Amino acid sequence: MTSIRPRPATITDIARQAGVSTATVSYVLNDAPAGARIPEETRARVRAIADELGYVPHANARSLRTGSRDLVLYVHFDVVHGPLATGFLYEFTRALRDLGYTLMQYGAERHRGVKAARSWAALRPAAVIAGDDRLTPAGVALLLKAGIRVFGMGSDPAAAKGTGLSTLVMDHRAIGLAAGRDLLERGYRDLAVVVPVDPPLRVMGEGRLEGVREAAAEVGASVRVHEMAYSPGSAAGIVAAWGEEGLPEGVFGYDDEFAGLLLGALLDAGVDVPGRVGLMGADDVMLCRMLRPTLSSVRVESESPEEIARRVVESITEGTEVHLSPWSPVPVRRQT
Amino acid sequence: MTSIRPRPATITDIARQAGVSTATVSYVLNDAPAGARIPEETRARVRAIADELGYVPHANARSLRTGSRDLVLYVHFDVVHGPLATGFLYEFTRALRDLGYTLMQYGAERHRGVKAARSWAALRPAAVIAGDDRLTPAGVALLLKAGIRVFGMGSDPAAAKGTGLSTLVMDHRAIGLAAGRDLLERGYRDLAVVVPVDPPLRVMGEGRLEGVREAAAEVGASVRVHEMAYSPGSAAGIVAAWGEEGLPEGVFGYDDEFAGLLLGALLDAGVDVPGRVGLMGADDVMLCRMLRPTLSSVRVESESPEEIARRVVESITEGTEVHLSPWSPVPVRRQT
DNA sequence: AGGCGTTGGTTATGCGATTAAGCTAGGTTA
DNA sequence: TAACCTAGCTTAATCGCATAACCAACGCCT
Numbered sequence: 001m002t003s004i005r006p007r008p009a010t011i012t013d014i015a016r017q018a019g020v021s022t023a024t025v026s027y028v029l030n031d032a033p034a035g036a037r038i039p040e041e042t043r044a045r046v047r048a049i050a051d052e053l054g055y056v057p058h059a060n061a062r063s064l065r066t067g068s069r070d071l072v073l074y075v076h077f078d079v080v081h082g083p084l085a086t087g088f089l090y091e092f093t094r095a096l097r098d099l100g101y102t103l104m105q106y107g108a109e110r111h112r113g114v115k116a117a118r119s120w121a122a123l124r125p126a127a128v129i130a131g132d133d134r135l136t137p138a139g140v141a142l143l144l145k146a147g148i149r150v151f152g153m154g155s156d157p158a159a160a161k162g163t164g165l166s167t168l169v170m171d172h173r174a175i176g177l178a179a180g181r182d183l184l185e186r187g188y189r190d191l192a193v194v195v196p197v198d199p200p201l202r203v204m205g206e207g208r209l210e211g212v213r214e215a216a217a218e219v220g221a222s223v224r225v226h227e228m229a230y231s232p233g234s235a236a237g238i239v240a241a242w243g244e245e246g247l248p249e250g251v252f253g254y255d256d257e258f259a260g261l262l263l264g265a266l267l268d269a270g271v272d273v274p275g276r277v278g279l280m281g282a283d284d285v286m287l288c289r290m291l292r293p294t295l296s297s298v299r300v301e302s303e304s305p306e307e308i309a310r311r312v313v314e315s316i317t318e319g320t321e322v323h324l325s326p327w328s329p330v331p332v333r334r335q336t
Numbered sequence: 337m338t339s340i341r342p343r344p345a346t347i348t349d350i351a352r353q354a355g356v357s358t359a360t361v362s363y364v365l366n367d368a369p370a371g372a373r374i375p376e377e378t379r380a381r382v383r384a385i386a387d388e389l390g391y392v393p394h395a396n397a398r399s400l401r402t403g404s405r406d407l408v409l410y411v412h413f414d415v416v417h418g419p420l421a422t423g424f425l426y427e428f429t430r431a432l433r434d435l436g437y438t439l440m441q442y443g444a445e446r447h448r449g450v451k452a453a454r455s456w457a458a459l460r461p462a463a464v465i466a467g468d469d470r471l472t473p474a475g476v477a478l479l480l481k482a483g484i485r486v487f488g489m490g491s492d493p494a495a496a497k498g499t500g501l502s503t504l505v506m507d508h509r510a511i512g513l514a515a516g517r518d519l520l521e522r523g524y525r526d527l528a529v530v531v532p533v534d535p536p537l538r539v540m541g542e543g544r545l546e547g548v549r550e551a552a553a554e555v556g557a558s559v560r561v562h563e564m565a566y567s568p569g570s571a572a573g574i575v576a577a578w579g580e581e582g583l584p585e586g587v588f589g590y591d592d593e594f595a596g597l598l599l600g601a602l603l604d605a606g607v608d609v610p611g612r613v614g615l616m617g618a619d620d621v622m623l624c625r626m627l628r629p630t631l632s633s634v635r636v637e638s639e640s641p642e643e644i645a646r647r648v649v650e651s652i653t654e655g656t657e658v659h660l661s662p663w664s665p666v667p668v669r670r671q672t
Numbered sequence: 673a674g675g676c677g678t679t680g681g682t683t684a685t686g687c688g689a690t691t692a693a694g695c696t697a698g699g700t701t702a
Numbered sequence: 703t704a705a706c707c708t709a710g711c712t713t714a715a716t717c718g719c720a721t722a723a724c725c726a727a728c729g730c731c732t
Binding site for chain 2: 687688689690691692
Binding site for chain 2: 005006007008009054056057058059060061063064076078081086089090091093094097102103104105106107108110118121122123124141142144145146147148230232257260261263264267268286287289290291292319
């Protein structure tokens with residue numbers, strides 16, 4: 001238990017011990033073609049020493065020398081991810097890795113705009129994927145100027161077109177549309193939609209609302225809107241309001257969790273679900289299958305993460321702007 | 337829309353444009369004390385050019401030169417995190433940042449043991465925090481040899497003591513103990529405990545089971561054990577088995593999600609919960625408050641993330657082994 | 673004997689930054 | 703007038719690694 005802090009071994013250490021130059025060590029350890037002219041005997045000796053010292057190449061030093069960038073930075077929303085997003089992220093990480101890139105997640109950034117952009121740019125990633133709540137035009141410009149591709153999650157692809165900002169978004173309007181149509185098919189004409197108050201979620205909620213409105217317009221149904229916080233109390237408040245103004249026939253609860261809270265509040269109020277009120281969530285997480293009565297949902301299926309990774313990498317290598325929206329909504333009816 | 341891939345500006349670029357040496361630029365941009373001898377006029381010129389070029393220092397180059405390491409690597413379990421873990425991670429990230437460290441999350445590592453350790457070590461982090469399912473003694477040894485502190489999540493602190501491996505664990509035995517005692521206080525003497533089959537979860541499940549057994553032994557109650565997958569079908573299977581062998585009085589469902597699935601299956605089978613069977617989860621996530629009937633739970637409260645960050649940093653700077661178990665269980669009874 | 677090819681390496685350079693140690697021109701002091 | 707400051711820089715080394723270019727020694731051929 002020596003108290004001297006160990007320093008990682010370097011090729012210089014290996015070279016010294018093996019009695020060769022650092023160049024030779026580098027050639028051997030990288031199986032470099034030029035190193036074909038190093039006899040097996042020397043190679044073995046170098047490798048043995050590297051092994052003994054526990055040598056691991058210094059990724060930063062290497063990429064500084066070669067100028068290569070293989071880091072993709074994923075900056076978390078300031079919102080706790082659902083299992084859907086987390087699962088996608090895992091597979092996406094794997095897919096990127098197979099293409100030679102390393103995806104790192106960076107959470108809870110305190111800054112936004114130029115300040116945040118500077119802290120990301122310091123890491124010299126090949127690309128940054130961040131929520132649009134973290135991005136400002138000036139921040140995006142800074143990153144692009146440094147040759148870093150930027151993907152906005154939640155940014156409007158139409159608005160981004162031509163600015164250099166790429167997008168990787170979920171089409172919330174389409175989700176709302178699918179949910180709305182499903183409720184309308186069940187015969188409901190008096191709909192209610194919940195929109196989260198929490199800022200990062202609100203934007204998505206408004207997109208989903210827009211989709212429901214579009215569906216309702218097709219058949220001339222009405223849509224009420226309620227703001228809701230992610231808490232049982234807020235759900236109870238909305239149900240209480242419905243007590244005053246009359247219950248809606250069909251409710252789209254933004255996602256499964258908000259819908260789940262509404263379900264609890266409805267049951268507490270003695271409302272028959274789905275007999276009196278049909279309730280629909282979105283994301284189709286395991287949660288839906290726990291609730292009794294069950295919850296209908298809109299499952300969001302994503303294109304293969306491999307395909308998305310491929311297109312992101314293409315954008316990096318070509319330096320081009322791409323707009324990806326790899327999720328498509330599939331209604332899952334569990335209520336009759 | 338030039339198609340030339342832009343390269344980030346360097347201090348050399350700035351120096352050239354400002355007509356000074358790179359040393360001067362470095363002094364100016366770092367407000368170095370030795371740079372006190374650079375007149376405001378020159379400083380302003382350098383800063384203006386840096387700004388115009390969108391200069392951002394190259395973190396890797398800097399840390400290569402200074403030898404400093406400020407990266408803390410958090411390697412995800414191969415399991416989707418619950419909101420509890422995610423929320424903790426956010427605050428922990430912030431706290432570490434305030435202490436000058438950057439926490440990066442790295443997910444879906446395909447390797448384990450030495451192979452994984454090598455890929456982490458290449459990044460020259462100050463510390464690695466990883467699930468014990470990713471760590472082997474050889475891998476830990478490699479990291480320690482490179483001066484990288486290693487924190488095992490889930491590793492047994494008693495076994496780790498003296499090996500150099502630090503631990504950051506949840507005391508699952510204590511959670512089981514709290515759950516068991518709560519159920520026993522309600523008068524139940526015939527208990528059932530669910531253990532997840534999924535390998536990373538199984539270990540935690542067994543720890544929780546041990547705690548329940550300890551509580552049961554105190555009063556001479558019986559404990560049945562059931563393996564369960566995270567699926568409605570598996571839950572239904574267990575409830576069906578109870579149909580054969582008789583219902584238990586109290587059930588500890590490992591966590592809220594497994595307990596939620598069990599609740600659904602019990603209701604489907606027409607079992608009165610909590611009248612006939614008392615059910616308890618753990619983690620006290622929002623889910624508990626959606627379910628009807630409600631679920632009792634064991635909330636796991638963590639010490640302030642700031643305090644944990646402080647102790648992790650202390651371990652890094654001192655090079656010492658620490659054992660942290662900053663979560664304590666608090667039963668939350670929602671069933672009567 | 674001189675030229676050539678091959679083997680088995682070495683030397684030198686640079687990636688972007690930091691930083692200790694100089695160096696020069698002008699002014700001040702003895 | 704020589705010695706000494708001081709301001710305002712610059713030079714050069716270095717971190718760990720990759721890689722193009724070079725070179726010494728040897729054997730072989732002509």
